[in-house]
Amino acid sequence: MPFGYNGKILRVDLSTQKITVETPPDIFYRTYMGGGCLSLFYLLTEFKSGTDPLGPENLLVFASSVLSGIPMSGMTRYTVAALSPLTGGFGESEAGGYWGPELKHAGFDAILIKGRSEKPVYIWIRNGEVEIRDASHLWGKDTGATQEGIRKELDDKLIRVAMIGQAGENLVRYACVINNLGHANGRTGMGAVMGSKNLKAIAVRGTQKLQLADPKGLRAISQSLVASIKNHKNTQMFHELGTPAFIIPANTIGFLPTRNFTRSQFQGAEKISGEIMANTISVGQGTCYSCAVRCKRKVRTKGRYEVSSDYGGPEYESLASLGSCCGIDDLEAIAKGHELCNRYTLDIISTGMSIAFAMECFEKGLLTLEETAGLQLKFGNAEAMIEMIERIALRRGIGDLLAEGVKRAAERIGGEAQKYALHVKGQELPAHDPRTKFGVGFAYAISPTGADHQEASHDHLFGHVGIGTEAVAPLGILEPVSPLESGPQKIRLFRHAQLIWNLWNSLGICNLAAQPPCALTLDEVVRTVRCVTGWNTSLFELMQLSDRSMAMARIFNLRKGFTREDDTWPDRLFEPLPDGPHKGQTYTREDLEKAKDIYYEMMGWDRENGKPTRGKLIELNLEWLVE
């Protein structure tokens, strides 16, 4: 199937209002493919060293991938990337939904946005036509109103809108980008970058057919994938309960962060579980473009809180961050918090963790009632949690401080506050206590985007998701490794799992459909790329793409001044686990340093700061990054 991939890159300079279209050759797409890897190409080639993440010179990339837009489950994700205002390093976050495929159908693989508009604008893309439009009337509005306003104005209900609400406008450092009201490019503050550019939204409508090298072959894979999804226990679990299915196992095993990681089990876990959610506030499933997994939830309540079903429903991360981490077992309140975050475009993880941090500071006397303007900011106070979301998004009072993220907030509060600021590289911890699963903890430490639970596969601590040997056997990982293990064999497993996960990030593949052991096999991914592009590729080449993206991200951060010392954990994680079946379990700083030594060498990075060696860069066809 000789073919050659044709893609277009859209450039928009908001300062000059200049719009240009580039058509890189096939080999460019084969080298960078999409998502994180493609974004990094532009970030690394076009970036000045001293850039202010919230200044006009920051480059904001929206990148789908060579696969995005094909009618197949789990292929919908797109990346938003830029210099992060939260971490000061590589900012990147992926979202599913419908926006990425729509962009492809509108004729573009990626959008590169520079500059800053004088007044609020949105970008309107329709089948290759691009327009910068005034958004003054949308400024200050939440996502629901924004989407509605744009669709009405352009008179098309099928327009897909990636946008920011008030949190993005107000430059909350962990503001996210939301599409279809319920799908978030959650992490690293990409919404703040949009806000800093006075860019309210990117509205897209595309009806162009994708060119495919082997449509018949693709159809066959897609059909067999649907059958697998219906038969595989993990995809079925996601289908039935969504990610909230993890609450009970996380609590049972003892890695459900509770009260700002002072506990790993939560008394109220049952009440915020996926099972309870399914039987109470759930009103159906949501999904992404062309996906048979249908893992998304829709919830509605009209009780103490009125929660609209338009904004999706809480994920595991929402339930843990806004719930257990804040000591809150009120499912309706969490659902409301989730809705508000999606309205305002706040990253739910960082929001929940910032509130939990503030609650601990308040309880420890580091924040006073005066500073909270009378709010009893205590663990378990659901009203306070919701109030805090409003204050953060609107930067009101204490919310203005927390809008800076826990790292900066703790610096300003001073004293002991540092101890309660749970972050890596400035990004708040996701809801997995790594003291029961070192692999996730190691991901927190070394991820280029700061604490990230989507950097490498979760250890196979429970059967639901995670790495079983059967699943990673195609990579040559043939023997099981204990989740608690932190030695060489765990780092080897981690290295290979990370290769898989970073491939997903560059191909726009959803790990709920594809993470081994799940429905989509590695072999099918290779065949899918072949059928779409006509490239005679292999799993070897795809793993090198993944390796390439990791080396590029590392170089990006090194240029921004990150060092080996930034690959670490907050102090609290070095303390013994306070409860649960693994009570007392922890890792020493030496354990982590040893793991880094091995990992850096595995990656072809030097030991000093994890700098990719010249030979490694050349191997990965990144000679242009050799300094």
Add this chain to the structure above:
Amino acid sequence: MPFGYNGKILRVDLSTQKITVETPPDIFYRTYMGGGCLSLFYLLTEFKSGTDPLGPENLLVFASSVLSGIPMSGMTRYTVAALSPLTGGFGESEAGGYWGPELKHAGFDAILIKGRSEKPVYIWIRNGEVEIRDASHLWGKDTGATQEGIRKELDDKLIRVAMIGQAGENLVRYACVINNLGHANGRTGMGAVMGSKNLKAIAVRGTQKLQLADPKGLRAISQSLVASIKNHKNTQMFHELGTPAFIIPANTIGFLPTRNFTRSQFQGAEKISGEIMANTISVGQGTCYSCAVRCKRKVRTKGRYEVSSDYGGPEYESLASLGSCCGIDDLEAIAKGHELCNRYTLDIISTGMSIAFAMECFEKGLLTLEETAGLQLKFGNAEAMIEMIERIALRRGIGDLLAEGVKRAAERIGGEAQKYALHVKGQELPAHDPRTKFGVGFAYAISPTGADHQEASHDHLFGHVGIGTEAVAPLGILEPVSPLESGPQKIRLFRHAQLIWNLWNSLGICNLAAQPPCALTLDEVVRTVRCVTGWNTSLFELMQLSDRSMAMARIFNLRKGFTREDDTWPDRLFEPLPDGPHKGQTYTREDLEKAKDIYYEMMGWDRENGKPTRGKLIELNLEWLVE
């Protein structure tokens, strides 16, 4: 196809006559698979540091692979490995023919031989039964007589015999092992190791059926491969002319070593070409087990020299080493020399190069007529070349000196002789002048077995064999690289080509059937391994196997005292190419050192001596090699 690979390893201690059989688990085979990689496992685990290569404690490994014995073209090769008496490092050489598959059909994947028999013996293996038999009556006989003697004695004409002739018995440091009279484990002196153990031969007869996970799938690949072989221009070229097809292009481009590498074009090239051979002394084709390529030649002459067709016919390497390199354009004489080498079990490359070295020494006055016992050892003297083969094999007169290889011979001759001794790590150069193709030259420098032309794919200097971008595209090498190039892009191509070639060495795959661009694709190799073993493997895992074998070989040599300085070329190769289209072309020592810097880093080896880092070893599941 859940299956699990079952294989047996035979151990023979010739000192104690003890015979044992081991059955390693499936995971062992999946980790090491066969050939070089499997051999290295045993060499590294069972070896004492101070071993004398010709002492009883040297471990001699005969290893087929998980694929060997299947009825498919190009899958016949087996490895003989040991500490090399020629280089003092990793000794390894592969041969096709029928012996490897026969060993598998007799029930064994590999044989490990230690100790030394008091009197000459041979090992007799028949369908799992093993016997050590007296070989006193065969000692002193050539391969033809040995094979005939054994077949007669055991009354079975279908017995396959891997054996040594007089050169092996006499411990010529580059004595080879021959099976079926015309297939050689040629390089690194494995025949001398057999001789040192008083082991004349291993005779094998096997009629057991191999267990296959997916016989039907395998048949489909095999059939489609036969069709590819018939249609592919490279396999057709091998079919019609064999490797002698290379003589004319090598001469035209100017890399045909002539008169001990003092020239790169040979006036008599036409006379020793594959085309002339096909029209004169050729009497048909030979082949290996189940192979449709049929690249082997049979020649016969009854003119000035009587040459039997039982010993195959000259390959490209024979024609160049015994021919152009000695300034000899007499095809019949070369055919006779080829026959004698196969009778005596002399590696033809090292033999030809040793004679060429002696000729240059003689012409430069470093060897006298007295020392040659009156022989006019001049370039172009065909009679002298044949006489020298006899003398080397039987260690007569000056032959005794040359039987030590050019490195040791030059040390004894002294003076300028060193300049004419063309070797790397003590092994004589193959017949490719690397000044027109840096990739091959780099292989000479860094191969763990010393100068080796089968270490990485030949540059795509001519269309016949070599790496076209289409062929290596599945590995992500997407742009052509000039054969003359020695910079980063060449090292990147080399690294990936080496991964392929070392995979062949561990799977027992023949590069004439499989080297890209050839009939067998990388994808088919993966599917073949799956069909045979039932493993859910991938090209990624197979490339890691290859990487593993390279790291193991490196460690083996480092333990033997090799350093970065041993990865080099003889001085002559740094001089400008004396003639041909690329006249004046050469590389500096700095070029080579720069290439090594990049290569070591690509491999995950340190720059100091190319020692694999701890992290790299752990990545490759070689934690047990961390010191």
